[in-house]
Amino acid sequence: SQTDRCILSADQIVMQFGGLKALNRVDLQIMKGTVHGLIGPNGSGKSTMMNVLTGIYFPTDGKVNYGGILISGKTPSAIALAGIARTFQNVQLFGEMSATENILVGLHHSFGSSLWDILVANRSDSRHEANARQRAASILGFVGLSDLADEEARNLPYGKQRLLEIGRALALNPGLLLLDEPAAGLTAPDIKELTEIIKKIKGSGVTIILIEHHMDVVMSVCDIVTVLDFGQKIAEGTPAEIQGDTRVIEAYLGS
Ligand code: ADP
Numbered sequence: 001s002q003t004d005r006c007i008l009s010a011d012q013i014v015m016q017f018g019g020l021k022a023l024n025r026v027d028l029q030i031m032k033g034t035v036h037g038l039i040g041p042n043g044s045g046k047s048t049m050m051n052v053l054t055g056i057y058f059p060t061d062g063k064v065n066y067g068g069i070l071i072s073g074k075t076p077s078a079i080a081l082a083g084i085a086r087t088f089q090n091v092q093l094f095g096e097m098s099a100t101e102n103i104l105v106g107l108h109h110s111f112g113s114s115l116w117d118i119l120v121a122n123r124s125d126s127r128h129e130a131n132a133r134q135r136a137a138s139i140l141g142f143v144g145l146s147d148l149a150d151e152e153a154r155n156l157p158y159g160k161q162r163l164l165e166i167g168r169a170l171a172l173n174p175g176l177l178l179l180d181e182p183a184a185g186l187t188a189p190d191i192k193e194l195t196e197i198i199k200k201i202k203g204s205g206v207t208i209i210l211i212e213h214h215m216d217v218v219m220s221v222c223d224i225v226t227v228l229d230f231g232q233k234i235a236e237g238t239p240a241e242i243q244g245d246t247r248v249i250e251a252y253l254g255s
């Protein structure tokens with residue numbers, strides 16, 4: 001049924017900052033297994049929605065259900081443990097840690113082990129920690145970073161840093177992955193690689209919400225697209241429907 005397929009439902013979300021309604025009664029239904037685009041001009045409320053869905057903001061009004069469980073009001077770490085992972089609009093890595101260690105930081109949340117145990121595990125014979133390192137290696141392989149596993153994150157080219165962030169989010173073994181403008185600042189070849197990785201993540205069964213300004217990326221990976229403008233949903237449909245929607249075109253022209 002329709003409800004079986006709906007993995008996340010945000011109902012009538014309001015997010016007020018002083019006199020500004022960054023989100024004004026937005027409904028969002030995310031179907032399992034899809035890539036759901038969230039687009040709109042700058043300041044339209046996209047990142048705010050992501051922050052509401054991940055518990056960084058507690059909505060002024062409205063509810064969020066994930067997998068049938070009410071998550072609005074829960075902490076970001078509780079929501080992450082429930083299976084929602086994210087990347088940020090600005091890269092947030094541990095610059096002096098290696099690519100592998102950055103993935104291990106993501107893994108320690110899902111394994112429930114202490115970060116210290118994992119990070120000092122080089123000499124350890126603990127099976128648990130060996131498993132974590134093996135899983136980190138497999139995630140780095142998945143995002144195409146095997147060759148850079150031991151590099152400090154800050155030394156990676158920008159495009160690779162973005163992929164590492166995605167890898168760290170995948171370490172949580174999420175059911176839903178939120179990507180906030182992953183293609184921002186990337187070169188054309190990097191965008192192509194990112195697009196392939198997004199398709200691979202979808203292929204592995206993870207549902208994705210994608211905020212993105214690069215329309216070619218949106219058009220090639222999204223199954224459905226929701227358009228925000230001034231905190232309100234102004235359109236929703238397939239990429240082709242959205243592309244021809246006059247309200248959407250006007251929203252972008254007016255920005
Ligand atoms: P988008 O990601 O679509 O560019 P945002 O969600 O970042 O837009 O912002 C939507 C609106 O909410 C903007 O006007 C922004 O200035 C405002 N806003 C976002 N976060 C805050 C905050 N923490 N405090 C006050 N205003 C905020």
Ligand code: MG
Pocket residue numbers: 046047048089
């Ligand atoms: Mg934003």
